Amino acid sequence: MTRESLDVDVLIVGGGPAGLSAALRLAQLQKEKGGERLSIAVLEKAREAGAHILSGAILDLSTLRDLIPDYADKGAPFAAEVHHDAVYFFTQTSKLSFPIIPPPLRNHGNAIISLNALVRWLSAQVEAEGIDLFSGFAAQDILMDGSRVIGVRTGDRGIGKRGEQKPNFEAGVDIRAKVTIFCDGVRGNLTKELLRRLQLGKDRAPEVFALGIKELWDVPADRMAAGTVFHTMGYPLRQEEFGGGFVYAMPEGRLSVGFVVGLDYKDPLFDPHMAFNRFKQHPFMQTLLEGGQMVRYGAKALPEGGWNAVPQPYMDGGLIAGDAGGFVNALRLKGIHLAMRTGMLAAETAFDAIRAGDTSASSLKRYQDRIDASPVRAELYPVRNVHQAFSYGLFAGMAFAGVSLFTRGWWVKDLQAHPGHERMEKLQSHPTSIPPPRNATTIDRRLTFDKVTNVHFSGTAHDEDQPPHLQVHTEVCSSICGDEYGHPCLRFCPANVYEIVHEADGTPRLQINASNCVHCKTCDIIDPYQVITWVPPEGGGGPQYNGM
Amino acid sequence: MILVIAEQRDGRLNRATWETLAAAQMLAGGMPITIVVLGAAPGNVAQELAAAGVGEVLVATNRALDPYTPDAYVMALGGLIRSVLPTYVLLPHTYQARDFAPMLAARLNKPLVTDVTAVTGTGTGATFTRLMFQGKLVAQVRPTGEPPWFVTFQIGAFRADAVRKGPAASITKTDVTIDPTLIRQKPEPPVQAVKQAVDLSQAERIVAVGRGIKSEENIPIAKKLAEAMGAELAASRPICDNGWLPMERQVGSSGQTVAPKLYVALGISGAIQHLVGMKGARTIVAINKDAEAPIFEVADYGIVGDLFEIVPAMIVELEKEK
Numbered sequence: 103m104t105r106e107s108l109d110v111d112v113l114i115v116g117g118g119p120a121g122l123s124a125a126l127r128l129a130q131l132q133k134e135k136g137g138e139r140l141s142i143a144v145l146e147k148a149r150e151a152g153a154h155i156l157s158g159a160i161l162d163l164s165t166l167r168d169l170i171p172d173y174a175d176k177g178a179p180f181a182a183e184v185h186h187d188a189v190y191f192f193t194q195t196s197k198l199s200f201p202i203i204p205p206p207l208r209n210h211g212n213a214i215i216s217l218n219a220l221v222r223w224l225s226a227q228v229e230a231e232g233i234d235l236f237s238g239f240a241a242q243d244i245l246m247d248g249s250r251v252i253g254v255r256t257g258d259r260g261i262g263k264r265g266e267q268k269p270n271f272e273a274g275v276d277i278r279a280k281v282t283i284f285c286d287g288v289r290g291n292l293t294k295e296l297l298r299r300l301q302l303g304k305d306r307a308p309e310v311f312a313l314g315i316k317e318l319w320d321v322p323a324d325r326m327a328a329g330t331v332f333h334t335m336g337y338p339l340r341q342e343e344f345g346g347g348f349v350y351a352m353p354e355g356r357l358s359v360g361f362v363v364g365l366d367y368k369d370p371l372f373d374p375h376m377a378f379n380r381f382k383q384h385p386f387m388q389t390l391l392e393g394g395q396m397v398r399y400g401a402k403a404l405p406e407g408g409w410n411a412v413p414q415p416y417m418d419g420g421l422i423a424g425d426a427g428g429f430v431n432a433l434r435l436k437g438i439h440l441a442m443r444t445g446m447l448a449a450e451t452a453f454d455a456i457r458a459g460d461t462s463a464s465s466l467k468r469y470q471d472r473i474d475a476s477p478v479r480a481e482l483y484p485v486r487n488v489h490q491a492f493s494y495g496l497f498a499g500m501a502f503a504g505v506s507l508f509t510r511g512w513w514v515k516d517l518q519a520h521p522g523h524e525r526m527e528k529l530q531s532h533p534t535s536i537p538p539p540r541n542a543t544t545i546d547r548r549l550t551f552d553k554v555t556n557v558h559f560s561g562t563a564h565d566e567d568q569p570p571h572l573q574v575h576t577e578v579c580s581s582i583c584g585d586e587y588g589h590p591c592l593r594f595c596p597a598n599v600y601e602i603v604h605e606a607d608g609t610p611r612l613q614i615n616a617s618n619c620v621h622c623k624t625c626d627i628i629d630p631y632q633v634i635t636w637v638p639p640e641g642g643g644g645p646q647y648n649g650m
Numbered sequence: 651m652i653l654v655i656a657e658q659r660d661g662r663l664n665r666a667t668w669e670t671l672a673a674a675q676m677l678a679g680g681m682p683i684t685i686v687v688l689g690a691a692p693g694n695v696a697q698e699l700a701a702a703g704v705g706e707v708l709v710a711t712n713r714a715l716d717p718y719t720p721d722a723y724v725m726a727l728g729g730l731i732r733s734v735l736p737t738y739v740l741l742p743h744t745y746q747a748r749d750f751a752p753m754l755a756a757r758l759n760k761p762l763v764t765d766v767t768a769v770t771g772t773g774t775g776a777t778f779t780r781l782m783f784q785g786k787l788v789a790q791v792r793p794t795g796e797p798p799w800f801v802t803f804q805i806g807a808f809r810a811d812a813v814r815k816g817p818a819a820s821i822t823k824t825d826v827t828i829d830p831t832l833i834r835q836k837p838e839p840p841v842q843a844v845k846q847a848v849d850l851s852q853a854e855r856i857v858a859v860g861r862g863i864k865s866e867e868n869i870p871i872a873k874k875l876a877e878a879m880g881a882e883l884a885a886s887r888p889i890c891d892n893g894w895l896p897m898e899r900q901v902g903s904s905g906q907t908v909a910p911k912l913y914v915a916l917g918i919s920g921a922i923q924h925l926v927g928m929k930g931a932r933t934i935v936a937i938n939k940d941a942e943a944p945i946f947e948v949a950d951y952g953i954v955g956d957l958f959e960i961v962p963a964m965i966v967e968l969e970k971e972k
Contacts, residue, residue, distance in 0.1 A: 547944070558903065558922040566890070566897055566904050606865075615891070617904055 113279035117146030120424025121285035123445035129231035151225030240638030251420035316360035321394030338380035366522030561646030661693025666742035668810035679772025690716030703816025855881035862917015920945025
């Protein structure tokens with residue numbers, strides 16, 4: 103088979119905030135320092151920049167100010183400036199306001215944004231620098247020479263359901279680079295593979311994740327002033343679940359309504375999407391959304407492991423930046439500015455290393471030094487134990503979060519964490535009392551939606567005639583999973599990808615509706631047997647987020 | 651006089667021509683009808699059409715008419731229309747007519763009313779009905795100015811079997827002049843498009859099956875109903891995903907978008923992904939066990955019940971009609 107190849111100096115895998123900031127920073131360094139022009143390529147699996155990205159989102163402007171000081175003149179798309187903050191504690195029927203807003207949740211001066219719009223704008227800045235942005239191309243495999251990363255291979259196109267080549271078959275391309283910067287996002291398929299092959303997570307805390315589910319709503323324009331932001335804790339979650347809801351108000355009655363749940367819950371019957379529906383059914387939310395219309399839907403996992411879970415972010419020929427490396431402040435619910443910052447630092451490191459002619463791990467280790475000297479460590483280190491503390495329950499977590507801030511993170515001993523999937527309990531061992539989140543809730547297709555209807559509003563589309571990009575290497579679905587966990591995939595997936603159908607003899611069989619997948623990575627993270635592997639589908643397939 | 655332009659390829663008549671003839675007879679109100687058949691060698695199409703109860707069948711031959719090109723057709727028909735001066739020029743709204751009719755009308759600077767679904771009145775006072783904005787609005791159109799007026803008729807809007815047959819009409823051969831140097835298109839031999847064997851978007855009637863069909867062994871039940879109705883068989887995603895029907899029969903956001911006159915949904919719950927592919931159907935009949943299924947929100951006729959009881963009963967009734 104003939105396979106085309108392409109050689110570049112720097113290859114950036116993933117056109118999100120980290121990857122695009124890295125590309126832009128490289129172009130800036132090129133201009134500042136002159137010399138032979140570096141060739142740079144950015145790979146993005148979405149058909150157009152920003153279409154697969156999803157966030158709340160509130161942007162801390164600090165990194166953007168450093169990267170593009172004249173961002174306002176260049177038309178950075180902000181929906182509104184935050185001018186009103188609130189934090190509520192929900193019970194089933196009422197809400198309590200926090201008398202003071204905990205400092206990490208104060209957002210005055212930050213901007214409410216659509217991350218799709220911001221990324222699209224960033225990609226235009228990158229393309230204006232003459233950098234090649236290959237959208238619609240998914241990086242499928244890492245190319246390695248021993249322990250050295252030498253590039254990636256993009257996915258083949260035109261492979262049929264049963265693995266056969268279709269008439270439009272096109273082999274993937276090998277892209278070789280002196281430095282590859284992995285910005286493949288939360289639970290990136292290549293970063294996951296790097297961590298495994300090069301043991302980059304050794305001696306670090308296990309990664310911890312959460313799942314964010316979000317809808318955009320159009321409500322009457324006078325319902326809530328643009329720039330209003332609130333976060334909720336409590337109902338419908340129990341003490342044992344970590345997470346909460348949010349509403350960010352944008353102009354013209356557009357609301358970003360979301361719910362985040364730690365992907366380390368114990369109850370195998372817990373359903374994050376149902377919790378989101380229950381959140382919307384809270385009387386306060388019902389009043390807010392009354393008469394409005396849901397216009398978009400999406401879901402995405404987010405890293406919450408914090409500083410101690412960040413893997414070694416450098417290796418021979420490679421660097422890891424952004425969500426792929428877990429650079430998120432879970433307490434502030436913010437990571438975009440850290441993704442951008444680590445992207446910039448990775449670019450600076452790669453640039454120096456290529457100029458010096460040494461792109462080995464010992465040269466690229468400067469990336470770690472740069473991070474340690476940057477606002478990234480300053481922000482993440484003090485709160486390094488916070489998500490872990492919440493594993494002891496909501497109130498313990500809140501108390502701990504308070505103490506952390508007070509002591510600037512000093513603590514006798516770092517808290518132990520467990521990978522989220524290990525915390526899920528079997529049906530028999532989880533208490534059988536049935537608190538609210540376990541009951542089915544009503545779906546009225548006005549306020550609450552079933553997953554299939556929601557998926558439609560994510561714009562998700564894949565070529566149906568391709569191998570499933572969710573690889574499940576197991577028979578447990580037919581054998582023990584039903585008894586042990588009651589098929590949790592039916593509940594943890596927010597897009598109805600997994601279905602259990604029963605054969606004529608009653609044997610359960612897993613049916614994978616891969617074309618529903620919104621690329622949130624939840625299944626890859628939380629499946630208790632760790633048998634689901636998310637790989638990229640044919641390039642371009644996936645959600646079509648817009649305004650999210 | 652009404653001139654009907656027949657459509658033939660390789661000596662085979664496109665059956666939509668009969669529908670246009672039915673429309674012509676409704677419209678005529680005493681006006682004589684002439685049919686014109688074009689081609690290098692249109693075979694026996696003229697004899698077939700002579701039985702249609704029309705005044706005359708013209709056979710316009712020229713070697714440059716085969717293979718079809720819009721330029722050759724416009725030259726041939728332009729000259730012919732100028733010499734016979736019909737009041738109306740009628741065509742079926744086929745792909746071919748869509749290709750050359752606008753150019754022909756523009757060349758003669760005459761009005762063209764397209765995709766007409768109904769005619770009221772006769773002769774020069776007739777009004778034509780056509781759908782606008784994807785069927786959301788209905789427009790009544792009356793051409794003005796000097797005839798001839800061009801009208802194309804939607805496929806399926808008139809019944810081919812409604813044509814009143816009559817004594818065999820005279821067949822007149824006529825040569826048309828075409829300057830081959832003015833033909834700007836050079837067609838390649840036709841190729842089979844990437845194996846989209848069924849074009850559901852052209853189907854007038856569709857029987858679609860969903861999960862309620864339960865197993866592959868039950869597909870023939872739906873197939874039999876489709877045959878009895880003269881309908882195409884289609885399916886929702888899970889059916890094609892299981893390989894019970896080929897993917898090209900899938901209707902919905904990841905399949906085809908269809909707008910038949912009649913859509914019978916068997917055991918389809920009506921997920922929004924399916925609805926977006928078929929809600930343009932004129933009449934939707936839904937059969938589903940679950941009275942709460944969202945398909946009933948878009949259905950014109952709904953039967954809450956077991957499709958395995960209802961469908962065989964429908965087949966029996968349909969067979970009686972035959």
